Amino acid sequence: MADLPLVLLHAFPVDARMWNPVRGGLTTRHRLITPDQRGLGRTPLPGTDREPSLDDAARDVVALLDKLELEQVVLGGCSMGGYVTMAVLRAAPERVAGLVLIDTKATADAPEAAQARRDLAQRAESEGVTGWLAEAMLPNVLSAETRETRPDVVETVRDLIDSQPPAGVAWAARAMADRPDSTALLAATDVPALVIVGEDDGLTPPDGAQAMAETLPSGELVVVPQAGHLTPLEAPAMVTEAILGWWPFV
Structure with a gap:
């Protein structure tokens, strides 16, 4: 099992x-x-008549594992990537040998949060994303420390957001709005699991990450100081060290 691949799914x-x-x-x-x-990114949005669902995103991941002929992987993600990871657990738990959940949560959106995602989706479709989405997201996804002292990270995130296709942004926002609570799912998932969270993550705070780590039968928690919701960009050395230091497959 030492050569298990690590699949990481990105944030929104x-x-x-x-x-x-x-x-x-x-x-x-x-x-x-x-x-x-x-x-x-570079993955097109398939044409479909179905309502947006992270279950379809999960099927994409399973299809990728099939294509790469990978029976099992260590699967993880940041924020939305964590939600898709949990959707994969629902669809194909036998493919997941371990979890790396970064700045994400197991609970579903409250009604007002879900509505905010749907409003964002509608605006992305009508206006595009350039000029407003990054400005709206940056204070939420990066810590004050990062925004004040790391202009390179701020510009990287701004450029990443500005470059996303509006239709894909809208699809993802609607899919996240309708995702189910995954707390019971995680409680039943007895594989090695690492939970990483930024100390200053206001979207998925450390107390929620601690609860998620405690819900997982084999969960471990790492809190990254002075980082917000995008720890792999804000504190990459610490995130790397956390994953390599935790890796239990020998």
């Missing part, structure tokens, strides 16, 4: 380039797979 509303800061460190020890999710 960015793409797999968010993993670039941790890629070098992780690939010294593990095979790393970081797909763009449907409608974002």
Whole structure:
């Protein structure tokens, strides 16, 4: 099991380039797979009459594992990537040997939060995303420390958000709004699991991450100081060290 690949799914509303800061460190020890999710980055949004659902995003991941002939992987993600990871657990738990859940949560959206996602989707479709989405998201996804002292990270995240296709942003927002609570699912998932959270993450705070780690039968928690909701971009060395130090498959 030492050669299990690590599949990491990106956050919203960015793409797999968010993993670039941790890629070098992780690939010294593990095979790393970081797909763009449907409608974002370089992955097209498939035409479908179905309502947006993270179950379809999960099927994309399983199809990728089939294509790569991977029976099992360590699966994880940041924020929305964590939600898709949980959807994969519902669809194909036998494919998941371990979990890395970064700045994400198991609970469903409250009604007002779900409505805010639907409003965002509608605006993305009508106006595009350039000029407003990054400005709206940056205070929520980056810590004050990062925004004040790391202009390079701020610009990287701004560029990532600005480059996303509006239709993909809208699809993902609606799919997240309708996702189910996954607390019971995690409680029944007895695989090695690492939960990472930024100390200053206001969207999925450390207390929620601690609850998630305690819900998982084999969960461990790492809190990253002075980081917000995008720890792989804000504190890549610490995230890399956390994953490599935790890796239980020998």
